[in-house]
Amino acid sequence: MSPDEREELFEQAVSLSADRRTWSDADRLWTRVVSAYEAAIETSARVDRNDERQLARALWRHASLLAMLGRADEAVASGRQAVTWFRRIHDAVTAEGTTPRRDEALGALLTxxxxxxxxxxxxxRPAARLDLLRQAAELGIAEVANPLTAGPHTKKAMGFIYHNFAAALLEGDHDHDDVVEASLMASLAVEIRLGDLNAANPNSAWELANTYVVFARSLAAMNDRSRLEMLVPLAENLLDFLGPSAAALREELHAAAAPPELPKIPETFSTPPPPQRRWWRR
Known part of the structure; x- marks a missing residue:
């Protein structure tokens, strides 16, 4: 199969994956795309970085489709293969030292x-999720000291990682340290996504709004009411901009910002005792 034929097959699979009605066709086609790129890489006399990148992307997109089809274990298997290839590409590009390509390769690996x-x-496997998010966060910091000044691909990926890491830390059983770490991760995600806010890209507003809500939940869990009270108006302004479609996020924000309920008064003290009669009133 020629390079152009492989590219055409890839784009067909992308198109089929965009429509729920053709997901089954897309599933079968992604298998063909992956096989085509694997065969090209195995039979090539030299390294073709584009074929490697396309194989990694095909495995990653197929994993996402498998997850939507409810085939969780297959999605994990394809996702792990994708990470292996993205890591191989990242390591090779890093050795070459080309900054724009390093940014793109690192962003793809982190995502x-x-x-x-x-x-x-x-x-x-929730524990595996936390481990992978921690690995991704540590890798990002090891590669770029300050995510806020990283290249666009890496910066966007770090915002995604910090947001997901904070949300994961707040789920299930968590202790005070988890909540503090979630607050830090959410704060970093807010900074990144606030810097990337762009009126020409509506999705950037949605990403920031989601992170505002996660940050609010972490501050509420810490009982940091002062910072929470500063955050809520900012989040509400953005949600107003997004309009009625952001109703679910608005409910989450209000639930997080609601003051904690006072403990209920015991039944024995629910009604006042009757007045005592005094002897001088007889």
Missing amino acids: ALADLAGFEFNAG
Whole structure:
């Protein structure tokens, strides 16, 4: 199969994956795409970085489709293969030292790790999700000291990782340290996504709004009412901009911002005792 034929097959699979009615066709086609790129890489006399990248992307997209089809374990298997290839590409590009390509390769690897964390969670392994998100966060910091000044691909991926990491830490059983870490992760995600807010890209507003809600939940869990009270108006303004479609997020925000309920008064003290009669009133 020629390079152009492989590219055409890839784009057909992308198109079929965009429509729920053709997901089954897309599933079968992604298998063909993966096989085509694997065969091209195995038979090539030299390294073709584009074929490697396309194989990684095909595995990653197929994993996402498998997750939507409810085939969690298959999604994990494909997601792990994708991460392996994205890591191989990242390591090779890093050795070459080309900054724009390093940013793109690192962003793709970090995103694939974060998505694999979601696939692991869907397969019933929440601990694996946390481990992968922590690995991704640590890798990002090891590669770029300050995510806020990283390249666009890496920066966006780090915002995605920090958001998901904070949300994961707040779920299930968590202690005070988890809540503090979630607050830090959510705060970093807010900074990144606030810097990337762009009126020409409506999705950027949705990403920031989601992170505002996660940050609010973490502050409420810490009982940090002062910072929470500063955050809520900012979040509400953004949700107003998004309109009625953001109603579910608005409910989550209000639930997080609601003051804690006072303990109920015991039944024995629910009604006042009758007045005592005094002897001088007889």
